[in-house]
């Protein structure tokens with residue numbers, strides 16, 4: 781499979797993304813990701829789910845990690861640059877990281893991401909991706925790869941106001957090509973129960989929150 785060299789973001793897209801991130805704390809971009817790349821990533825997620833080469837996702841990191849199906853029901857696989865499609869996606873994120881650092885002085889130094897497969901019935905309750913005081917994940921990203929997502933299939937991501945967490949401000953259908961990002965420690969969001977299998981990559985630009993010479997653990 782080959783992808784056009786220009787599958788990365790255009791200057792206009794990056795500027796719109798940065799403006800929206802500053803103004804609202806989030807950005808939603810339909811039809812941003814290259815269709816051939818989305819198709820390859822969709823195949824990879826679905827293949828991994830079928831072969832059961834993904835792990836049940838939990839909440840909390842390190843020793844606090846636990847499985848909580850009442851909170852989130854997806855299975856994940858951390859990106860490892862194993863396939864061309866993964867490398868293309870990560871290259872696009874590396875470019876975005878440079879642009880975010882250049883415009884917003886965020887000091888992002890790393891990007892971590894996992895495939896996510898939500899089987900029918902799965903959801904992810906309202907949460908933040910990072911907690912204040914452990915300011916490691918700064919900007920969250922989600923890329924969606926599902927072709928022809930029906931209107932009644934559920935599985936939307938709901939974004940809530942960063943100053944009023946009960947106020948819904950946007951609802952995103954996980955349609956192939958859509959790319960979303962938001963401030964990880966400020967913007968509450970949730971994944972509504974999906975009625976059909978749902979494929980995505982969730983990723984985070986991180987700041988180095990090392991303290992006392994102890995490198996902040998990634999996951």
Ligand SMILES: O=C(O)CCC(=O)C(=O)O
Nearest residue numbers: 904909922937971980982
């Ligand atoms: O898949 C999505 O729409 C969002 C997933 C999410 O919130 C997460 O993995 O932290």
Ligand SMILES: [Fe+2]
Nearest residue numbers: 907908909969
């Ligand atoms: Fe999240």
